[in-house]
Amino acid sequence: MREPVCDRQVREAQHRLDDLTHRVGLLAEQQPLVGETMQELSTALQELRVAADELQQQNEELAETRELVEEERRRYQELFDDAPDGYLVTDAEGTIQQANGVAASLLGVRRDFLVGKPFVVFVAREAQRAFGAYMARLHNGHPERVAEWQTTVQPRGGPSYPITLTTGRIRNRKGRLIGLRWMLRDSTERVRSEVARRQWEAQLQHTQRLESLGVLAGGIAHDFNNLLMGVLCSAELALLRLPQDAPARADVEQIVAATHRAAGLTGQMLAYSGRGTFQVQPILLSTLIREMEPLIRAALPKTCALEFDLGESLPAIEADATQLRQVLMNLVVNAGEAVGDAAGSIAVRVGVRECDRAYLAGGVLGNEIPEGPHVSLEVADTGCGMSGETQARMFEPFFTTKFTGRGLGLAAVLGIVRGHHGTILVTSEPGRGTRIEVLFPPTTQPAMAPQVPAPAPPAWRGEGTILVVDDEASIRAGASQVLEHAGFTVLTAADGHEAVAVFREHAETVRAVLLDLTMPNMDGATTARALRQIRPDVRVILSSGYTAEEATRQFTERDLAGFLQKPYALKALLAAVRGAMEPANR
Ligand SMILES: Nc1ncnc2c1ncn2[C@@H]1O[C@H](COP(=O)(O)OP(=O)(O)OP(=O)(O)O)[C@@H](O)[C@H]1O
Numbered sequence: 145m146r147e148p149v150c151d152r153q154v155r156e157a158q159h160r161l162d163d164l165t166h167r168v169g170l171l172a173e174q175q176p177l178v179g180e181t182m183q184e185l186s187t188a189l190q191e192l193r194v195a196a197d198e199l200q201q202q203n204e205e206l207a208e209t210r211e212l213v214e215e216e217r218r219r220y221q222e223l224f225d226d227a228p229d230g231y232l233v234t235d236a237e238g239t240i241q242q243a244n245g246v247a248a249s250l251l252g253v254r255r256d257f258l259v260g261k262p263f264v265v266f267v268a269r270e271a272q273r274a275f276g277a278y279m280a281r282l283h284n285g286h287p288e289r290v291a292e293w294q295t296t297v298q299p300r301g302g303p304s305y306p307i308t309l310t311t312g313r314i315r316n317r318k319g320r321l322i323g324l325r326w327m328l329r330d331s332t333e334r335v336r337s338e339v340a341r342r343q344w345e346a347q348l349q350h351t352q353r354l355e356s357l358g359v360l361a362g363g364i365a366h367d368f369n370n371l372l373m374g375v376l377c378s379a380e381l382a383l384l385r386l387p388q389d390a391p392a393r394a395d396v397e398q399i400v401a402a403t404h405r406a407a408g409l410t411g412q413m414l415a416y417s418g419r420g421t422f423q424v425q426p427i428l429l430s431t432l433i434r435e436m437e438p439l440i441r442a443a444l445p446k447t448c449a450l451e452f453d454l455g456e457s458l459p460a461i462e463a464d465a466t467q468l469r470q471v472l473m474n475l476v477v478n479a480g481e482a483v484g485d486a487a488g489s490i491a492v493r494v495g496v497r498e499c500d501r502a503y504l505a506g507g508v509l510g511n512e513i514p515e516g517p518h519v520s521l522e523v524a525d526t527g528c529g530m531s532g533e534t535q536a537r538m539f540e541p542f543f544t545t546k547f548t549g550r551g552l553g554l555a556a557v558l559g560i561v562r563g564h565h566g567t568i569l570v571t572s573e574p575g576r577g578t579r580i581e582v583l584f585p586p587t588t589q590p591a592m593a594p595q596v597p598a599p600a601p602p603a604w605r606g607e608g609t610i611l612v613v614d615d616e617a618s619i620r621a622g623a624s625q626v627l628e629h630a631g632f633t634v635l636t637a638a639d640g641h642e643a644v645a646v647f648r649e650h651a652e653t654v655r656a657v658l659l660d661l662t663m664p665n666m667d668g669a670t671t672a673r674a675l676r677q678i679r680p681d682v683r684v685i686l687s688s689g690y691t692a693e694e695a696t697r698q699f700t701e702r703d704l705a706g707f708l709q710k711p712y713a714l715k716a717l718l719a720a721v722r723g724a725m726e727p728a729n730r
């Protein structure tokens with residue numbers, strides 16, 4: 145190490161002092177003053193040496209500190225260069241003074257190219273005005289650190305993309321703004337997931353809206369059914385009482401017909417809400433369709449060719465026959481309306497389809513359906529087809545493109561298929577036609593023939609006592625009148641508790657109980673169990689506007705002597721009562 149300057153100077157002064165001391169040594173005795181001066185000089189020199197030592201030490205400390213500072217600066221530079229985000233330092237006007245590697249690659253240029261350029265030249269043209277306002281805010285506004293801000297950058301030779309900026313101000317000691325620190329982060333992914341999230345939310349809202357529409361439609365339809373019941377009972381009774389030649393007969397017949405049409409509509413709404421009546425049993429689709437052939441033909445325009453392909457020996461499905469008929473009719477009627485009066489054809493096919501995840505993903509009922517073979521019901525037409533817009537909304541309740549349409553057909557199909565754990569696939573092209581495929585999970589159970597009670601002849605008369613249980617007064621009154629007219633004695637009860645009390649008193653004479661399934665306080669299923677405890681062979685005819693699938697499953701075939709779908713016509717009521725009393729006629 146080189147000898148520090150002050151050390152050397154102190155040493156030279158020492159030499160000169162020694163020399164001087166030696167030379168004046170001889171004079172010292174005669175000149176005491178000189179001797180004293182020399183002594184003082186020597187002391188001063190000593191002090192100087194101590195000061196030089198201290199200085200030396202301070203010097204060393206300073207060198208150490210400088211090394212530490214240098215080390216820190218290097219570390220900061222490395223951090224700056226290797227940071228996962230882009231960093232820029234600009235002057236207060238935004239001219240780049242320093243940039244790290246990530247900033248350079250985010251802006252699509254070499255690092256040295258950035259220095260000296262205004263940052264704004266890398267901002268996409270459409271975002272420059274907003275960027276100017278942002279800079280103004282940095283100059284004037286608070287807070288000190290501007291929260292994250294989105295802009296779009298335009299890198300050299302590449303497409304523009306979104307970026308998140310976080311900016312901090314650099315001030316001098318007097319508080320004047322002298323520069324800006326920028327952090328840049330590519331937010332393409334963030335923006336993309338934000339867009340996906342918004343889409344998902346919109347989808348969810350749409351689904352929730354449809355669900356609440358379903359609840360609403362179901363609720364209204366249920367109440368409506370009860371009212372229709374009252375109208376139907378009274379109108380049919382009036383028909384029974386009116387003489388054959390009464391002029392009012394035609395009017396009352398109109399009422400009955402209109403009530404049936406109204407009941408058809410409430411039936412569609414109930415089906416959509418998933419609360420239509422459910423009597424599930426193993427059914428062969430092909431058999432069911434074969435039985436419906438005349439009905440299908442009658443529903444189609446005469447000019448329309450109809451073709452069936454009802455595959456052989458297919459597995460059965462667990463289904464409600466009435467609802468399956470509703471699905472098929474709604475699809476076929478739509479197909480017929482799509483073909484219209486023009487020449488065209490409709491094909492109804494039933495088969496087995498092996499479905500993998502990819503195939504099922506095209507269905508409207510999502511991914512809850514397991515992979516594997518499914519029974520497929522397909523209705524294809526060569527009609528007008530659908531635009532993408534119509535396809536997106538076709539299953540919405542009340543969505544229609546037809547002048548007199550109600551928009552309930554496909555909504556009902558959707559509700560029913562959902563209730564059967566199936567799904568629906570649609571392919572359609574404007575002007576070319578539509579193919580709608582419904583998939584049902586197969587069952588290994590052997591098929592049973594759907595039960596349809598034989599209608600009782602209107603003149604059929606019975607005798608004995610029947611207990612009518614319903615919370616709706618108009619239904620109790622209507623059913624009582626019909627049954628009394630047919631020769632029965634009728635007892636009524638407004639809920640389950642009353643039914644049990646009345647039944648306990650008349651257990652021996654009651655021949656059958658007409659029981660509503662959905663009642664407050666004590667529902668039909670619980671009431672039926674209580675009645676059976678009093679008399680195990682009680683004959684219960686269940687009636688309901690809707691029942692949840694589980695509710696009907698609480699009954700076994702043996703427990704029920706019949707089922708009546710509300711609103712029921714007089715004939716259906718008599719047929720069910722007759723079926724319950726004379727099982728051979730069921
Ligand atoms: N096979 C088809 N070809 C072309 N468009 C169809 C077909 N099926 C349904 N659509 C379109 O979907 C819409 C909704 O059908 P949906 O059956 O629910 O109601 P609707 O037929 O209009 O009325 P409703 O069936 O209640 O009388 C129709 O208005 C129509 O635009």
Ligand SMILES: [Mg+2]
Nearest residue numbers: 474478553554
């Ligand atoms: Mg329709």
